[in-house]
Amino acid sequence: MHTKTIVxxxxxxxxxxxxxxELVQHFLKRIDQxxxxxNSFITVTGEQALAAAHEADQKIKAGGAGPLTGIPFAHKDIFCTKGVRTSCGSRMLDNFIAPYNAGVTEKMQQAGAIMLGKTNMDEFAMGSSNxxxxxxxxxxxxxDNLVPGGSSGGSASAVAARLSPASTGTDTGGSIRQPxxxxxxxxxxxxxxxxxxYGMIAFAxxxxxxxxxxRTAEDAALVLQTMAxxxxxxxxCVDQPVPDYxxxxxDSIQGLKIGLPKEYFGEGLDANVARTIDEAIAEYRKLGAEVVDISLPNSKLAAPAYYVVAPAECSSNLSRxxxxRFGHRCKDPVDLEDLYKRSRGEGFGEEVKRRILIGAYALSAGYYDAYYLKAQQIRRLISDDFKKxxxxVDVIMSPTAPTTAFGLGEKTKDPxxxxxxxxxxIAVNLAGLPGMSVPAGFVNELPVGLQIIGNYFDEARLLNVAxxxxxxxxxxxxIPKGFE
Amino acid sequence: MALGSDEVKKIAHLARLEISDADVPEYAKNLSNILDFVEQMNSVDTSDVAPMAHPLELPQRLRADEATEENQRELFQSVAPQVEAGLFLVPKVIE
Structure with a gap:
């Protein structure tokens, strides 16, 4: 059952x-084994899942089932789930039992999807390796000993290992696509x-x-239909009708115009990954697509601007x-300042602290124009590049990540x-555009992802192209070895 | 842009974040590297560029000024570290 698609x-x-x-039991058993x-799950909600599955079975028998009724899924531990710990991968929220449901949690519940548990993630979604x-x-x-990517690393690993047919993720700078x-x-x-x-713990x-x-674009379409x-x-949140994905x-993609931005195929890209992406593009040509060379000239400024905007917004969001009112509190605070400082110092990990500090610095008196304002101006340039x-072209294609999965500990020393x-x-988030990653081949038995970027609200086309x-x-x- | 230890301590205070003295040099090094990286933004002149605050540039939605949420104080305080008589407790602020 675990190798089947949602469809x-x-x-x-x-x-x-x-x-x-039976389906839920099967996946719970796989998770257990x-x-x-x-370590892709932080919390497994077996009892609740079985109770919800029992209800879904009644609904299916009564003929009132939708496409996700009774289908198990794994929920990133960033979405609030009423009565279930919502940790966001942090010691700060290790004791936080969410008192309400996120908008996405409600929608998945209403669709009859069954939550198997909450998936592991980089702390407050800050990281690229989990x-x-x-x-x-x-x-x-x-x-062995390779990272799944991040920040939605648990969600990605669980789906790849066939511990769940699908999962939810969040993406601030690549946290769905890269893993x-x-x-x-x-x-x-x-x-x-x-x-x-709503109820998705804010990072930026x-x-x-x-x-x-x-696992497939078709399954992703079904889940997005429910989430959107x-x-x-x-x-x-935009008040616009959701098309039928x-x-x-x-639909045929004969005549589809694919743009290849030269800035995404240069220095830093692994040669084998580049070759794999070339082969994927060749496949698209066979399907009748036309390939156009394009330029997104401000691409190299995306990461620098992102590492101002994201930390600045995180330092503000995490001040709560x-x-x-909730979360970790230090022992025996001597005064209010001590309570704030030690609770936060103990509750947050290294990377989160680094980003709070960078953000607080960028927003502090005298530096706003040089950092945050400047980054927002760069953001306009990046967005204008995409507009042009x-x-x-109809879609833009590139590698999703410059390399395949790297080793645990390999990149933790240097942020x-x-x-x-x-x-x-990153640039896709700065511009607010939709982006996708699709399996496009292997290098040394490790998967490579093809990124497909679309225009605003063009998710249906991305899913069609994928x-x-x-x-x-x-x-x-x-299927990875040992998980067949 | 190099940050010194004193600056790191000052920012940490502004962010109400305790970091141990032993860790300050490592933070100073990492934060300086990040600021150097971010410095690349200055390779383009943006004096005529309007900052982009929101990807879709939609106006903020407004609603009527009516109470729409019911009071759920007990539920929300059930996850608080310390509560008494419906109030969140913190160390004494006023002598």
Missing amino acids: DLSSGLKEGAFSSE LDPDL ETSYYGPVKNPWG AALCGITGIKPTYGRVSR SSLDQGGPMA GFDERDST TASLN MDGV AFEQ ITMYLSDIYT HQYQQVTDWHTR
Whole structure:
């Protein structure tokens, strides 16, 4: 059952080949057997999952089932789940039982999807390797001692290891796409404002966006269909109808114009990854697409601008974690200042502290213009580059990450080296565009992801373009050894 | 842009974040490296560029000034470190 897609599982449930309860039991058993080594889950909610599956089975029997009814999924531990610990990968929230549900949690529940548990992640989504988690690193099922990418590393690893048919993720600078690439699965970061951020613990509010991680574009379309949509409790959620993402999956991509930005194929890109991406582009030519060379001239400024905007917003957002109303509180504070400082000093890990400090510095008196304002101006330049490109092409393609999965501990010493593993994904967040990663081949038996970037609210086209590729390739069906 | 130990301590105080004295030099080094990296932004002249605050540049949605949430004080205080008589407790602020 664990090798089937959501589409197949859903018809299996409707035909009565198996029940949701059996399905959930099967995945819980796999988690129990295989996850102690991978560490992709922080919390497994077995009892609740079985109770919800029982309910879903009734609904299926009564004929009221939707495409996700009774389908198990793993929920990134950044989404609030009422009555269930929501840690965000941090000691700060280790004792935090969310008193309410996130908008996305509600939507998944209403659709009848069954939460298997909460997945491991970089602390407060700050990291590209899942090594900043308070709950320890996650392993990539494709190799010993390799990182799964981050920050949605647990979500990616769980789907790749077939511990869950799909998972939720969030993406602030590449946190859905980069781990999807490194774990050989399919993930989409929607347009900013497409998915509700209500109850999704904020990292950088102007960049954060939730989205699905699954094995195929078709499955991702089904999950996005449920996750997307207006929520008045998120002031930046966009009130626009959600198109039927599965309706256009089978459209021909004959004549599709693909832009290849030369800045995404230069220095820093592993030669074998480059060759793999070339082969994927060749496949698209065979499908009738036209390839156009384009330029996004301000690309190299994306990472520097991001490492001002994201820390600045994080230092502001994380000021709510002060040991007063929820979360970790230090022992025996002597006064209020001591309470704030020690609770935060003990509750946050190294990388989170670094980013709070950078952000506080960038926003402090006298530095605002030189850092935050400057970064917001660069952001406009990057966004304008994309606007010009989309006058010429329908989608933009590039590698998702410059290398395949790297070793645990390999990049933790130097923060800048770690930051560079997101160089191809960051600009998309700064511009607020939708972006996707699709399995496109292997280098030394490790997966490579192809990034597809679309214009605003063009998720249906991205999914269509990815689905057509998955009809003629089988990279997305490969299973890591030991997880068959 | 190199940050010294005193500056790191000052920022940490502004952010109400305790860091141990032993860790200050490492933070100073890492933060200086990040600021050097960020410095690349100055390779372009942006004096005529309007800053972009929001990817979609939509106006902020407004709503009527009506109470829409019910009071759930007990529920929300159930996760608080220390509560008494419906109030969050902190160390004494006023002598």
